[in-house]
Amino acid sequence: DGGITQSPKYLFRKEGQNVTLSCEQNLNHDAMYWYRQDPGQGLRLIYYSQIVNDFQKGDIAEGYSVSREKKESFPLTVTSAQKNPTAFYLCATYSGRDTQYFGPGTRLTVL
Amino acid sequence: AQRVTQPEKLLSVFKGAPVELKCNYSYSGSPELFWYVQYSRQRLQLLLRHISRESIKGFTADLNKGETSFHLKKPFAQEEDSAMYYCALQTGANNLFFGTGTRLTVIP
Numbered sequence: 352d353g354g355i356t357q358s359p360k361y362l363f364r365k366e367g368q369n370v371t372l373s374c375e376q377n378l379n380h381d382a383m384y385w386y387r388q389d390p391g392q393g394l395r396l397i398y399y400s401q402i403v404n405d406f407q408k409g410d411i412a413e414g415y416s417v418s419r420e421k422k423e424s425f426p427l428t429v430t431s432a433q434k435n436p437t438a439f440y441l442c443a444t445y446s447g448r449d450t451q452y453f454g455p456g457t458r459l460t461v462l
Numbered sequence: 463a464q465r466v467t468q469p470e471k472l473l474s475v476f477k478g479a480p481v482e483l484k485c486n487y488s489y490s491g492s493p494e495l496f497w498y499v500q501y502s503r504q505r506l507q508l509l510l511r512h513i514s515r516e517s518i519k520g521f522t523a524d525l526n527k528g529e530t531s532f533h534l535k536k537p538f539a540q541e542e543d544s545a546m547y548y549c550a551l552q553t554g555a556n557n558l559f560f561g562t563g564t565r566l567t568v569i570p
Binding site for chain 1: 557562
């Protein structure tokens with residue numbers, strides 16, 4: 352494993368606080384993705400970025416924001432507008448050739 | 463709109479028995495389908511894709527466009543196959559649309 356790192360592994364947040372999840376990759380992949388994984392609901396796409404300085408909303412973007420200032424980094428901010436933020440968050444990259452590669456994930460818990 | 467359906471949330475089989483994890487899709491374009499697996503305490507990883515038509519860890523999956531299915535099969539289940547399995551459909555912009563997953567438990 353390696354190539355895609357997510358930090359922290361566990362994150363706790365008080366209600367009303369914004370929190371930023373880190374995703375870094377050294378695979379030189381152009382595209383990066385954020386998914387949310389909930390029991391019984393599979394993975395749902397939050398945001399994706401095909402290239403630096405560009406990103407698009409996925410299926411459940413409300414309450415989230417992203418930036419893509421560098422190819423290697425695609426941080427996700429969970430804002431206080433996200434009503435049910437407790438979940439497991441997965442970052443992924445895509446080289447353009449075969450398939451997406453996933454990071455180890457961050458588990459966010461709202462207290 | 464695209465849709466991926468995995469009707470079984472949980473599936474238990476005995477070691478050595480055949481296993482089939484069902485996946486049906488709905489997509490107006492030409493489908494490209496994948497199976498991903500997540501073993502306990504490991505990251506989500508690709509198991510196989512229909513384009514490659516290969517067998518990975520004894521698993522195979524055939525794309526049936528008439529039935530819009532991409533079921534995952536293995537003739538003899540092993541304990542190490544116990545994991546969460548996701549069927550996924552690749553759409554435009556190389557986005558993956560996932561099913562809700564099936565947790566497979568292989569009973570010794």
